[in-house]
Amino acid sequence: MCPTSDGSHSLAAIVCDHVASGQKPILLAVRTAPEDPDDSGWQFLCASDDHESEDQAQVWLLSEVLRKHPELTWWVSSPAGTRLGRKDERSPWMPV
Numbered sequence: 001m002c003p004t005s006d007g008s009h010s011l012a013a014i015v016c017d018h019v020a021s022g023q024k025p026i027l028l029a030v031r032t033a034p035e036d037p038d039d040s041g042w043q044f045l046c047a048s049d050d051h052e053s054e055d056q057a058q059v060w061l062l063s064e065v066l067r068k069h070p071e072l073t074w075w076v077s078s079p080a081g082t083r084l085g086r087k088d089e090r091s092p093w094m095p096v
Helices: 062-068 070-074
Strands: 012-017 026-032 037-043 060-061 083-085
Touching: 012 083, 037 062, 037 083, 060 062
Parallel strands: 012 037
Antiparallel strands: 012 060, 026 037, 026 083
């Protein structure tokens, strides 16, 4: 994929509580069909099984995620159904 210039960086994304608090890195990125016009469909997760509740996830602007993880810019225009993963924060993103 290539960087997007379609304005999608101002759309919302879901970030798990572990990533939002800085406890864990993003290791899984999943794009679902957007639920409304302000939704990017992206979810950025730590890939941990110890989430107490989905209610603890945060909504960030996609641009906030990309500012912290610019390597994801190449993937943000990928279609719904895209799943990306990496082994650790130094590993490259790969479709999973």
